[in-house]
Amino acid sequence: MSETVRSARGGAAVPAPDPARWKALVFIALAQLMVVLDATIVNIALPSAQQDLGISDGNRQWVVTAYALAFGGLLLFGGRVADLWGRKRAFLIGLVGFAAASALGGAASNEAMLFGARALQGVFGALLAPAALSLLAVMFTDAKERAKAFGIYGAIAGGGGAVGLILGGFLTEYLDWRWTFYVNIPFAVAAAVGAWTVIREPEGGRNRSSLDIPGVILSTLGLVALVYGFTRAESEGWSDAVTVGMFVGSAVLLAAFVFVEARVKAPLLPLRVITDRNRGGIYLSLGLAVIGMFGLFLFLTYYLQTVKGYTPVRTGFAFMPMIVGMIVGSTQIGTRLMTRVAPRLLMGPGFLVAAVGMGLLTQLEIDSSYAALLLPAMLLLGLGMGTAFMPAMSLATQGVEPRDSGVASAMVNTSQQVGGAIGTALLNTIAASATTSYITDHIRSAGTPARQQAVQLEGLVQGYSTAIWFAVGILLLAAVIAVTFINAGRPGGSTVAGSGTGEGAENEIAVPVIAH
Numbered sequence: 001m002s003e004t005v006r007s008a009r010g011g012a013a014v015p016a017p018d019p020a021r022w023k024a025l026v027f028i029a030l031a032q033l034m035v036v037l038d039a040t041i042v043n044i045a046l047p048s049a050q051q052d053l054g055i056s057d058g059n060r061q062w063v064v065t066a067y068a069l070a071f072g073g074l075l076l077f078g079g080r081v082a083d084l085w086g087r088k089r090a091f092l093i094g095l096v097g098f099a100a101a102s103a104l105g106g107a108a109s110n111e112a113m114l115f116g117a118r119a120l121q122g123v124f125g126a127l128l129a130p131a132a133l134s135l136l137a138v139m140f141t142d143a144k145e146r147a148k149a150f151g152i153y154g155a156i157a158g159g160g161g162a163v164g165l166i167l168g169g170f171l172t173e174y175l176d177w178r179w180t181f182y183v184n185i186p187f188a189v190a191a192a193v194g195a196w197t198v199i200r201e202p203e204g205g206r207n208r209s210s211l212d213i214p215g216v217i218l219s220t221l222g223l224v225a226l227v228y229g230f231t232r233a234e235s236e237g238w239s240d241a242v243t244v245g246m247f248v249g250s251a252v253l254l255a256a257f258v259f260v261e262a263r264v265k266a267p268l269l270p271l272r273v274i275t276d277r278n279r280g281g282i283y284l285s286l287g288l289a290v291i292g293m294f295g296l297f298l299f300l301t302y303y304l305q306t307v308k309g310y311t312p313v314r315t316g317f318a319f320m321p322m323i324v325g326m327i328v329g330s331t332q333i334g335t336r337l338m339t340r341v342a343p344r345l346l347m348g349p350g351f352l353v354a355a356v357g358m359g360l361l362t363q364l365e366i367d368s369s370y371a372a373l374l375l376p377a378m379l380l381l382g383l384g385m386g387t388a389f390m391p392a393m394s395l396a397t398q399g400v401e402p403r404d405s406g407v408a409s410a411m412v413n414t415s416q417q418v419g420g421a422i423g424t425a426l427l428n429t430i431a432a433s434a435t436t437s438y439i440t441d442h443i444r445s446a447g448t449p450a451r452q453q454a455v456q457l458e459g460l461v462q463g464y465s466t467a468i469w470f471a472v473g474i475l476l477l478a479a480v481i482a483v484t485f486i487n488a489g490r491p492g493g494s495t496v497a498g499s500g501t502g503e504g505a506e507n508e509i510a511v512p513v514i515a516h
Contacts, residue, residue: 020198021139025149027194028132029156031095034187035125035132036160037167039067039420040297042118044168044312045177052177055111065231066115070122071129072417073224077216079130079410080268083403084211087135088201090406092192094128099188106181117181126410133409135199137397143339150394151335155327155386163323165301166316173313214260215268222253226418230425238429273400273408278343281485282396283415286389288478289351290419291426292358292471293385298424299431299464300361300374307366307457321375325382326389333383334390343391344486350388351479357381358472362465366457388482395488427467435463 042049042063050060082090101124105117136153140146171179229246236243261267274280297319304310304318334346357380360373368374393412400408439459443452 020200023198024139024195024200025136025152027191027198028091028135029152030187031091031128031191031195032132032153033156033160033163034098034184034191035129036156037164038121038125038184040164041168041171041180041183042067043301044165044316045172045180048172048177049114053108053111053114055114059111061231061235062115063118065228066118067122067125068231068417068421069224069227070119071125072122072227072414072421073220074123074126075130075410075414075417076219076223076269076407078126078128079134079407080211080216081127082131082134082406082409086201087131087138087406088195088199090127091131091135091195091199094124094131095188095192095195097124098128099185099192102181102184102188106178129413130406130410133393133397133412134405135201137400137405137409138201146394147335147338147390148331151331151338151390153390153393155330155390165297165319166313169312169314169316173311210266212261212264212266212268215257215264218253218257218260219268222250222257223414223418225250225253227421230421234425234428269407269411270404273404274411276399278486278488279396279408279411281481282392283411284485285347285351285478285482286392286396286412287415287419287422288474288481289354289385289388290416291423292354292475292478294420294423294427296358296361296381296468296471298428299467303364303461303464307460318370318374319378322378322382325379326386327382329383329386330390331386333387338391338394342489343395344483344488346391347388347482347486348479350384350386351475351482352384353387354381354384355472355475355479357384358468358475362468362472364461364465364468366454366461395486398488423471427471430470431463431467433463434466435459438462
């Protein structure tokens with residue numbers, strides 16, 4: 001039989017929370033881990049795949065770029081599809097499609113097949129990621145339970161990239177690069193079977209309007225142009241004609257997108273979602289924080305392998321303090337304090353702690369001690385990011401009308417994806433410029449070949465340190481934005497999802513319970 005509770009507004013009976021939602025969280029988290037780690041797991045396998053398939057140096061970037069373009073460009077579309085089709089259905093289709101694309105990538109016999117598989121992974125990832133976050137938003141409505149659920153989700157979202165480095169190193173070193181694709185299949189199958197069995201999507205809140213086709217076209221092309229512009233800037237430079245053209249085209253397309261969304265009856269991205277002060281602050285601060293995070297993954301991976309001579313597996317394990325810090329920051333600090341203090345009092349200090357950890361890494365030298373410098377720096381970074389990410393994920397979907405939860409969730413992923421593209425291109429360009437300048441100034445006086453090789457390594461480390469200083473500044477800016485833009489109080493009510501203001505805010509979210 002079903003249980004019901006009385007609504008706080010009007011006394012109407014509404015279904016009680018579903019006791020299976022904690023089981024559902026396991027499978028949602030598993031799917032999210034698969035999507036996040038896939039952004040980094042293939043990076044470690046790339047040299048082996050390049051050699052095996054005969055991919056040229058000029059084309060190898062498309063293994064990463066094809067995924068980033070499809071994922072980043074289609075996120076808003078994927079979020080709205082989840083609102084239209086239903087979150088559970090979109091989640092399951094995303095899982096099955098991602099598994100099929102991974103199987104295709106693992107079986108790739110040439111570069112075109114591999115690039116196509118990566119693009120398909122991005123397409124289905126763009127459907128899966130917003131559906132996962134929006135399912136959490138509508139299933140966990142009690143403030144304390146929501147804090148725990150988003151603590152787990154935030155730890156995975158923040159630490160999944162480092163997990164990908166560890167897993168990618170193991171699979172590449174002891175099996176074959178193809179297993180960095182095949183490993184997704186058991187993840188996806190387990191998550192799909194579990195989700196089909198236990199997820200009970202709350203009734204109501206589905207968006208019944210028609211799909212905004214002009215909005216889909218403009219947003220997809222605009223985001224693809226933006227992500228590709230930053231990706232191309234990394235390899236071809238900021239003054240490259242195509243790079244500049246992509247940025248200009250992106251600006252025009254996204255401006256046209258906003259113009260259309262303000263006037264159509266059923267917009268792809270209702271402007272009320274992003275003009276809310278708190279959500280706008282969340283999207284902006286998260287995007288900035290991810291710029292720093294992606295730069296860190298890039299530089300430390302190169303530093304540990306190129307300068308320190310670590311193997312892929314050892315490099316992956318070197319990131320463990322960051323993973324531990326993220327888990328502690330998200331599930332212990334963030335979860336315990338989220339219902340007691342305002343979100344900005346977690347996000348602001350969290351980004352500041354991460355900035356301190358990043359600041360330590362500006363002291364990198366060729367012979368820097370892992371235990372004395374890198375370990376405490378990564379631990380602080382993980383603690384800070386984990387503490388900040390958890391309330392950010394929750395607040396970004398809090399107070400959103402149920403019919404908009406998918407696209408609001410997609411905006412979280414979009415801000416991270418765009419931030420990652422900017423971080424990789426911007427910080428890598430800064431590092432390369434500083435390295436070139438250092439080597440040019442010191443190579444002539446180096447003398448012996450051994451000293452010249454040392455100058456080359458010193459130049460690399462100098463470049464990393466210079467770029468990391470910029471990452472510190474970006475994290476400090478994220479902290480300022482979090483404290484000044486976000487003014488929401490601590491979660492006080494038991495129902496937070498679907499309590500937004502504006503049209504449709506009066507609708508309660510019905511949360512069904514499984515029959516006993």
